[in-house]
Amino acid sequence: MNFTISKRASTLSMILIGVGVLATVAGVLGDHSDHHQRTWSALLVNGFFFFGIGLGALFFYSLQNATETAWSVLVKRVYEAVMGWIPVGAIVMVVVLAAGSMGLHHVYHWMDASLYVEGPNYDPIMAGKKAFLNQPFFWVRTLAYIGTFVFAARWFRKKSLEMDGLTGESLVRTHLLTYRRGALFLVFFAVFSSTLAWDWLMSIDAHWFSTLFGWYVFSGMWVSAMITGVVMVLYLKRKGYLPQVNNSHIHDMGKWVFAVSFLWTYLYFSQFMLIWYSNIPEEVTYFQQRINEHPGLMWTTFFINFAVPMVLLMSRDAKRNPRFLIGVGTVIFIGHWMDINMIVMPGAVGHHFHGLGLLDAGLFVLFLGAFIRVVLGTLAKAPLTPVNHPYLEESVHHSI
Amino acid sequence: MANKVIYAVYDDPEQLKDGARKLVSSGIKVKDVFSPFPVHGLDPIIGIKRTRLGIVSFMFGITGTALAVLGIWYFNIYDWPMNIGGKPSFHYYQNVPAFIPVTFEFTVLCAAHGMAITYLIRNKTLPGLPARNPDPRTTDDKFIMEVRTADNHGHSSEEIAGLLRQTPVTEINERQC
Numbered sequence: 001m002n003f004t005i006s007k008r009a010s011t012l013s014m015i016l017i018g019v020g021v022l023a024t025v026a027g028v029l030g031d032h033s034d035h036h037q038r039t040w041s042a043l044l045v046n047g048f049f050f051f052g053i054g055l056g057a058l059f060f061y062s063l064q065n066a067t068e069t070a071w072s073v074l075v076k077r078v079y080e081a082v083m084g085w086i087p088v089g090a091i092v093m094v095v096v097l098a099a100g101s102m103g104l105h106h107v108y109h110w111m112d113a114s115l116y117v118e119g120p121n122y123d124p125i126m127a128g129k130k131a132f133l134n135q136p137f138f139w140v141r142t143l144a145y146i147g148t149f150v151f152a153a154r155w156f157r158k159k160s161l162e163m164d165g166l167t168g169e170s171l172v173r174t175h176l177l178t179y180r181r182g183a184l185f186l187v188f189f190a191v192f193s194s195t196l197a198w199d200w201l202m203s204i205d206a207h208w209f210s211t212l213f214g215w216y217v218f219s220g221m222w223v224s225a226m227i228t229g230v231v232m233v234l235y236l237k238r239k240g241y242l243p244q245v246n247n248s249h250i251h252d253m254g255k256w257v258f259a260v261s262f263l264w265t266y267l268y269f270s271q272f273m274l275i276w277y278s279n280i281p282e283e284v285t286y287f288q289q290r291i292n293e294h295p296g297l298m299w300t301t302f303f304i305n306f307a308v309p310m311v312l313l314m315s316r317d318a319k320r321n322p323r324f325l326i327g328v329g330t331v332i333f334i335g336h337w338m339d340i341n342m343i344v345m346p347g348a349v350g351h352h353f354h355g356l357g358l359l360d361a362g363l364f365v366l367f368l369g370a371f372i373r374v375v376l377g378t379l380a381k382a383p384l385t386p387v388n389h390p391y392l393e394e395s396v397h398h399s400i
Numbered sequence: 401m402a403n404k405v406i407y408a409v410y411d412d413p414e415q416l417k418d419g420a421r422k423l424v425s426s427g428i429k430v431k432d433v434f435s436p437f438p439v440h441g442l443d444p445i446i447g448i449k450r451t452r453l454g455i456v457s458f459m460f461g462i463t464g465t466a467l468a469v470l471g472i473w474y475f476n477i478y479d480w481p482m483n484i485g486g487k488p489s490f491h492y493y494q495n496v497p498a499f500i501p502v503t504f505e506f507t508v509l510c511a512a513h514g515m516a517i518t519y520l521i522r523n524k525t526l527p528g529l530p531a532r533n534p535d536p537r538t539t540d541d542k543f544i545m546e547v548r549t550a551d552n553h554g555h556s557s558e559e560i561a562g563l564l565r566q567t568p569v570t571e572i573n574e575r576q577c
Binding site for chain 2: 399
C-alpha cells in the first residue's frame with residue numbers, strides 16, 4: 001500500500017511554515033545583537049536538531065541492518081523517510097558553518113585568525129589547539145561527515161527499494177550486503193558522531209572540553225529520532241495505514257524511547273558529576289555559566305528529559321497507549337530541542353541570551369513544517385511496507 | 401471416576417500454539433505448558449494472567465533507593481560529616497550528585513536480587529527443590545501441554561485425547577493423579 005499525503009497534513013505543514021516565517025521575521029527584527037549573532041545561533045540550534053533526527057534515524061536503521069533485527073522490518077520505510085531529511089539538514093548546517101567561516105557571525109570564536117598570531121588578540125590556549133581547530137581541517141572533517149551521511153542514506157534507501165523487486169537468492173544476497181554495510185557504517189558513525197559534536201557544538205565554547213560530550217549529543221539525537229519514528233507510525237496507523245503493525249511493534253518502539261532516554265540521562269549526569277566533583281576551573285566554567293545565568297532552562301531540560309520518560313513511560317500499558325505515547329513523546333521531543341539550545345546559546349550569544357523567545361519558537365515551527373513536508377514526501381515515494389525482505393514474515397508475526 | 405492428567409507432546413512451538421487454540425476454543429482449560437524456551441504469544445491463548453513480577457521488581461527497587469538514601473544520609477551527613485574534595489557535607493542536597501551512583505547501584509542490586517529470589521520462591525524452583533517437570537525432554541526439544549480432567553468437568557479423558565489427535569500432536573501420555 002502506498003501513502004498519499006492528506007490535504008490536511010499538507011495544509012498544516014504549510015501553515016507551520018507560514019507561521020514560522022512570520023515569527024522568525026518578527027524575531028530577527030527584534031534581534032539587536034552584534035552581527036545578528038542571536039539569529040545565527042537559533043538557526044544553528046534548529047538546523048542541528050533536525051539534522052540530528054535524520055542522523056539518529058540513519059544510525060538506528062543501520063543498527064537494525066547490522067543486527068539483522070526482524071521486528072522492525074515492517075516499519076523500516078518510516079526510518080528511511082526520516083533519513084530523507086539528511087540532505088536538507090546538511091545544507092542548513094553548511095550555510096551556518098560557511099557564514100561563520102566568512103565572518104558573517106561569531107558563533108565560532110576560534111575561527112578568528114588573529115587569535116593564533118602574536119599580537120593583541122593572541123590566545124595561547126587557542127594557539128595550542130591549532131593543530132585540530134583550524135579552518136581547512138575543520139572543513140575537511142565537516143565535508144567528510146556530510147558526504148558520508150548523505151551517501152549512506154541514499155545507498156541504504158536505494159538497496160531497500162531494490163529489494164522490493166527481488167526474490168530468492170538475489171534477495172538474500174542483497175540483504176546480506178546491507179547487513180555488512182550497516183556494520184561498516186556504524187564504524188564510521190562511532191567516530192563521526194563524537195567528532196561532529198566537538199566540531200559543530202563543543203567548539204562554540206572553544207576553551208572548554210569534555211570527552212563525554214560527543215556521546216551525550218549523540219544520545220539526544222537518537223531519542224529524538226526514536227520519538228519521531230514512533231509518532232509517525234502511530235499517525236500512519238490512525239490514518240488506516242500499516243495494518244500489520246500490531247501492539248507489540250508499538251510497545252517495542254516505546255521501549256526504545258524509554259531506554260534511550262536513560263542513555264541520555266546517564267551520559268548527561270556522568271558529564272556533569274565528573275566536572276562538578278573535580279571542580280577544575282577550566283572545566284567547570286561551562287556549568288557555572290549555565291547554572292548561574294539560566295538555571296530554569298538547565299533544570300527544566302534535565303527534568304523533562306529524565307523524569308518524564310522515567311515516571312510516565314515505565315509501565316507496559318503506557319507504552320501501548322497511542323495517545324499517551326504521542327503526548328509524552330512530544331514533551332520529550334521539545335525537551336531535547338531545549339537541550340540543544342542549552343548547549344549552544346550561552347556560549348554563542350553570552351549575555352545577550354535572555355531565554356528562549358519568539359525567534360526560537362518561530363524557527364522551530366518553520367523547521368518542523370519543512371521537516372514534515374520532506375519526510376512525508378519521501379514516505380509517499382515508495383510502498384509503505386517492504387514488499388520483499390527475508391525477515392518480513394517474522395516481523396508480521398512479532399509478538400512479545 | 402479417577403482424575404487423569406494428559407500430556408500432549410509437540411515438536412514445534414507454533415504447532416503447540418495451534419493445538420492450544422483448538423482446545424481452548426472447544427471449552428477445555430489447559431493447565432500448563434512445559435517448553436525449553438519461552439513461547440511468545442502463548443500466555444493469552446491458554447489464559448495465563450499477566451505476571452506481577454514487574455511490580456515486585458519496582459517495589460524492591462524503591463526499597464533499595466530508600467535504604468541507600470537513608471544509609472548515606474546517616475553515615476556521611478548525620479553521624480560523621482566528611483569533607484571530600486573540598487565539599488563539606490552538612491546537608492544531603494549539597495552533595496547529592498556524589499551520592500547518585502551508589503544510590504543507583506543499590507537500587508539495581510535490590511531490584512535484581514529481589515526479583516530473582518521472588519521468582520524462584522514463587523515457582524518453587526529454589527536450588528535443591530525437586531523438579532516438577534513431567535518429562536525431561538521438555539528441557540531439550542519437546543513442547544508439552546498439560547490438561548487435567550479435574551479442571552474440565554463434563555469432558556472425559558477420551559474426548560480430550562480425541563480433540564488433541566486432531567492437532568499436530570506427536571504423542572499423548574495419560575497418567576492417574
